[in-house]
Structure formats: structure tokens, C-alpha cells
Amino acid sequence: MTKVILDAFDESARVKQQFARDHADRIAVVATLLARAFRDGSKVLLFGNGGSATDAAHIAAEFVGRYKRDRRPLPAIALATDIAAITCIANDYGYDELFARQIRAHGRKGDIAIAISTSGNSPNVLKGVEAAKDLGLTTIAWTGGTGGKLAALVDHPFVVPSTVTARIQESHITLGHVLCELAEEQLLGQQA
Ligand SMILES: O=C(CO)[C@@H](O)[C@H](O)[C@H](O)[C@H](O)COP(=O)(O)O
Ligand SMILES: [Zn+2]
Numbered sequence: 001m002t003k004v005i006l007d008a009f010d011e012s013a014r015v016k017q018q019f020a021r022d023h024a025d026r027i028a029v030v031a032t033l034l035a036r037a038f039r040d041g042s043k044v045l046l047f048g049n050g051g052s053a054t055d056a057a058h059i060a061a062e063f064v065g066r067y068k069r070d071r072r073p074l075p076a077i078a079l080a081t082d083i084a085a086i087t088c089i090a091n092d093y094g095y096d097e098l099f100a101r102q103i104r105a106h107g108r109k110g111d112i113a114i115a116i117s118t119s120g121n122s123p124n125v126l127k128g129v130e131a132a133k134d135l136g137l138t139t140i141a142w143t144g145g146t147g148g149k150l151a152a153l154v155d156h157p158f159v160v161p162s163t164v165t166a167r168i169q170e171s172h173i174t175l176g177h178v179l180c181e182l183a184e185e186q187l188l189g190q191q192a
Contacts, residue, residue, distance in 0.1 A: 012170045015162045019171045023158055027175065030140060030156050031182030037112050037138070038063075038187060043075035045107060045137075047099040047128050048116030051169045052142075053080035056116055059176035067180040071188055077106060079128070099128025109136035117141070118168040120148020120159075129153050142175060144168030 020027075034044065044063060046056035056078040063076035079102045080086060089101050103113060113132035117125040120143040129150065132139050141150045144160040145168070151157035160171040 008166075011162075011164070012167055015160060015167045016171050016174055018161050019158075019175075022161065023175075026156060026158065027178060028182065030158075031179050032186060033138060033156075034112060034179060034183040035186035037110060038074045038183065040110060042108070042110040042112065043077065043106075044112045044114060045077050045079060045103060045132070046114040046116065047079035047102075048125060048142075049080070049122055051165070052116035052118065052172070053078070055142075055169060055173055055176060056114070057081050058173065059114075059180065062176070062180045063183075067177070067184050069184055069188055071184065074183075074187075079103070079106075096123045096127055098124045100124070100131035103128050103131040103135065103137070107132055107135045107137050111135075111137045112140060113137045114140045114142065115150060115154065116143075116172060117148065117150050118144045118160075118165045118172075120145065120150035126150060126153065142172045144171075 046060050048056050060076040060078040063074040079099050085102060086098060089098050093101060113129065115125050115129045126149055129139050139154040140156045141154040142158050143150050145163045147157055147159040151159055158175060160168040162168050
């Protein structure tokens with residue numbers, strides 16, 4: 001049992017270290033895009049399934065509430081939290097339309113769409129990105145493994161170097177926290 005425990009933590013740390021080294025420049029670029037979008041009055045839409053649905057909600061809450069520092073609320077919406085919209089869209093239009101329809105409802109040019117899929121191949125996530133691109137949103141993907149179809153679709157792909165769903169998600173949530181921290185710093189100025 002101890003081996004399972006130690007292996008999981010060691011692998012999570014190793015994947016995160018490799019991911020950070022591969023993506024540090026891109027993380028800085030995307031943090032600047034987020035800060036600029038918020039400064040311009042635009043918003044962030046985040047979406048994914050399962051654990052990625054709750055990662056989307058977690059990071060949206062960091063923006064709307066706060067991450068580390070007191071500041072104005074920043075507009076961010078997670079698209080798998082409104083149970084009425086989810087059940088209506090899935091029931092009336094099909095599960096694959098879940099995110100695309102909400103993107104078309106809420107998305108405006110200048111907004112940023114963050115699509116989260118460990119496989120990069122969930123049809124509703126891919127359709128959500130296609131809708132975002134049609135509307136002129138900046139598109140970002142948090143994915144893993146090969147990046148699937150998703151990595152090739154978006155403006156800024158983040159591909160975690162692992163094929164294990166849980167390990168990929170563990171890097172995604174760290175990525176989300178780092179983006180919040182950097183965007184907050186850029187909006188408020190670095191703390192002395
Ligand atoms: O959290 C986990 C596994 O750690 C699951 O809930 C997982 O998110 C679900 O199986 C998702 O449906 C996987 O979809 P995706 O990440 O491949 O788009
Ligand atoms: Zn999980």
C-alpha cells in the first residue's frame with residue numbers, strides 16, 4: 001500500500017515539474033492575455049467533464065471571489081454548474097451541445113474560452129471550442145497525453161506529459177492556480 005501512495009505522489013510531482021518546464025513561457029503569455037481581457041471588460045468561460053468540470057468551477061471561483069489578494073471580482077463562468085441549463089440542453093439538443101450552446105449564449109468577441117479535457121477528445125468540449133472560435137474568442141486548452149483533437153484546435157494548448165487522467169488533472173489545477181496568481185499580480189501590480 002505504501003508503494004501505491006509514494007508512487008502516486010512521486011509521479012504527480014514529476015509530471016508537474018516536466019509540465020512547468022515545457023510550458024513556462026506559454027503560461028506567462030496566457031496570464032497576460034487573461035489580465036488584458038479582464039482589464040478590457042471581457043470574461044472567461046471554462047468547461048470540461050467530470051473532474052475537469054469541477055476544476056473549471058474551482059478556477060472560475062478564484063476569479064469571481066479572489067485568489068490571494070483583495071481586488072474587484074473578475075468575470076468567469078464555469079459551464080457545468082447550472083443544472084437547469086445542463087439538463088435542458090442535454091435533453092433537448094444532446095450532450096454534445098452542452099458547452100457549444102452555452103458558449104453561444106454567453107461568449108462575446110474578446111472573451112477567453114478555457115477548454116479542459118484530459119483526453120482532448122470529448123465531443124462536447126471540441127464542439128464548445130468550435131463555437132468559441134466561430135465567435136472570435138481566444139481559445140485555450142488544458143489537456144494531456146497526445147493532446148487529442150483539442151490541442152490542434154486551440155490558440156494556446158497546454159499538454160500535460162502523462163496519459164493518466166488523475167495525474168493530468170493534478171497539473172491542470174496547479175496551472176489554474178498559477179494563472180490566477182499571475183493575472184492577479186498583473187492587474188494589481190506585484191506586491192512589494
Ligand atoms: O475525474 C475523473 C478521473 O480522475 C473523471 O471524472 C473524468 O474527469 C471523466 O471520466 C471525464 O469524463 C473524462 O473526460 P476527458 O477529460 O477525457 O474530457
Ligand atoms: Zn478525478
